[in-house]
Amino acid sequence: MPKPQLILASTSPFRRVLLTRLGLPFETANPAVDEALLADESPEAGALRLSEAKARAVASSHRDALIIGSDQVACLDGQIFGKPGTHDNALRQLQVMRGxxxxxxxxxxxxxARTGNAHQRGVATLVTFRNLTDEEIESYLHKEKPYNCAGSAKSEGLGIALIARIDGEDPNALIGLPLIALCDLLRIENVSVF
Structure with missing residues (x-):
């Protein structure tokens, strides 16, 4: 039985690189979903809702495919840290998160997409940041420019130097696509990476 078409509902180059590790052929599609959390929505509920919304947003164009949606939210003491977009926002985020x-x-x-069945997983990654100086943060931001990464922490690059410790079940989750959980979900749909 042929493997179904696999679609990554994301424009993230980081998620694309991660998915190539599984060795499965796939295409990408832009889900064009508003990533704002709803009023009174927890970060966890929002990330799960948005991951499904991204997958469903491209389903009509890929009716026989398995579609992967993923979304990440960084939070600390109830405060949400999304993609900063600008240098000043990234600086403020990292100043709050340091230490x-x-x-x-x-x-x-x-x-x-054929059956409409959606399988979901949520993966928490707890990141302890170093207590960096403003000068160290500025240097990092000028070198890395992580303005499209949740919480300004581009751990696949120089951002790893911001971090003192990572606790989680899948190191790929911090980059934005938890491959261990994805392998589990693919198995549910009878897709083997082997």
């Missing part, structure tokens, strides 16, 4: 432990929660959805 603190931040939850980078990643929502993952695998949608079978």
């Amino acid at each position: 603190r432990r931040v939850n980078f929660f990643t929502g993952l959805c695998l949608l079978n």
Whole structure:
């Protein structure tokens, strides 16, 4: 039986690189989903909702595919840290997070577009940041420019130097696509990476 088409509902180059590690052929599609959390929505619930929304947003164009949606929200003491967009926002984020432990929660959805069945997982990654000086943060921001990464922490690059400790079940989750959980969801849909 042929493997179904696999679609990554994301424009993230980081998620694309991660997915290539599984050795499965896939295409990407832009879900064009508003990533704002709803009023009174927890970060975890929001990440899960958005991961499914991204998958469903491209389903009509890929009716026989398995579609992967993923979304990440960083939170600390109830404060949400999304993609900063600008240098000043990134500076403020990292100043607040320095010396603190931040939850980078990643929502993952695998949608079978043919059946409409959606399988979801949430993966928490607790990141303890070093207590860096403003000068160290500025230097990092000028070198890395992580303005499209939740919480300004681009751990796949120089951002790893911001971090004192990572606690979580999948190191890939921090980059935005928890591959261990994805392998579990693919198995539910009878797709083997082997």
